[in-house]
Amino acid sequence: MSDKMKKLTVTRYNPETDSAPRTQTYEVPYDDDTVVLDALNHIKDQQDGTLTYRWSCRMGVCGSCGMNVNGVPKLTCATFLRDFEGDITVEPLANFPIMRDLVVNMSDFMEKLKRVKPWLIPKEEKSIDEGEYLQTPRQLEAYRQFSMCINCMLCYAACPVYGKHQDFLGPAAIALGHRYNEDSRDGARAERNKIIGSGEGVWECTFVGECSEVCPKHVDPAAAIQREKLANVLDKIKSFILPRGSSR
Amino acid sequence: MSAKDYRVPEPGYKDYIKPYPELWWTKKRPYLLFMVREFTALFVLLFAMRLLQGLIAISKGEAAWNAWLAGATNSVALAIGSLFALFFVLFHSITWFQAGAVVSPMRIGKFEVPPSMFVLGNMGLVVAVAAVIGYFSLGG
Ligand code: SF4
Ligand code: FES
Secondary structure, eight states, X not given: OOSOEEEEEEEEOOTTTOSSOEEEEEEEEOOTTOBHHHHHHHIIIIIOTTOOOOOOOSSSSSOOOEXXXXXXXXXXXXXXXXXXXXXXXEXXXXXXXXXXXXXXXXXXXXXXXXXXXXXXXXXXOOOGGGOOOOOOHHHHHTTGGGGGOOOOOHHHHHOHHHHHOTTOOOHHHHHHXXXXXXXXXXXXXXXXXXXXXXXXXXXXXXXXXXXXXXXXXOOOHHHHHHHHHHHHHHHHHHHHHOOSSOOO | OOSSOTTSOOTTOOOBOOOOOTTGGGSXXXXXXXXXXXXXXXXXXXXXXXXXXXXXHXXXXXXXXXXXXXXXXXXXXXXXXXXXXXXXXXXXXXXXXXXXXXXSOXXXXXXXXXHHHHHHHHHHHHHHHHHHHHHHHTTO
């Protein structure tokens, strides 16, 4: 490691002793390969073992290392120190309750994820003898992008609507609902859209678009939300014209 | 409908809830643009109403139409207001086209048209159509 040094100002919060978060500044050595997560690990190993944060895969797959770096939601394992001019501030993901230091409470997101039923619910269950549910490459393309979500919650940290109204179902949950709605093997669209199409769902979204900006997996949750808006309106019109059997 | 407000810490926990910054919309350009859209939506409504009024006037015959036209050109306040509204309608139409581009991405053969090109193309179309209409309505 080279002898270049970088200052990191990190949020500290100990629920047992602090009434509000404070910050602490550390200096870490870095080179071209050092990511913010490496710097935090260096602090924890060499300087201050009490620093608390989440991480696992170190390769942008598990989605657990999300934090606000200089105010922008980032996967810290994919954010290089070399890309920052001056000092760096590392804060817990915005818009979530802080549990300790850089660890946030994700219960709200987990609950919301469950509510959109992000799993395949076939129209009719097939028995094993009847074989697989087949799908063409084209049908796969319809939802593939939205299946790339790693549940990192960066999009929630970037969304001012979620910041102001905790009721909002939020970008990733809607994108995942959309992913299953668009799956040719699925038949539970109407059921999911009771929530996705509600006031807490797509209609809270005002198309700020920052969710798609920060998404590390190019899921484009903003697109998923706008598409669900259209689909929900079309469904409403259809059910108005054909009160029976309107859901596709 | 959330069963539970997770920003209220669960028993035994002392989660810290950061207050949302009052001036949040000044922190990032997209946030600011969003606020501008919220506050100027009224102009779009007024513009649409004024336009609707004109259409109704046309359907009522020439006298009504001329009266509407006279209203639009004689009153300085209305003319300035209309120009203002037109400006914001054009501003909002960028957002509409942006939303349009992500709702139904355009493909030409294998080529996926990027949203920026979609928006530019559509705005170009708007200007072209307006120019043609303008040319004929101003007597060619
Ligand atoms: S949509 Fe993107 S930013 Fe949001 S949780 Fe999924 S991967 Fe993360
Ligand atoms: S540690 Fe897994 S995504 Fe960063």
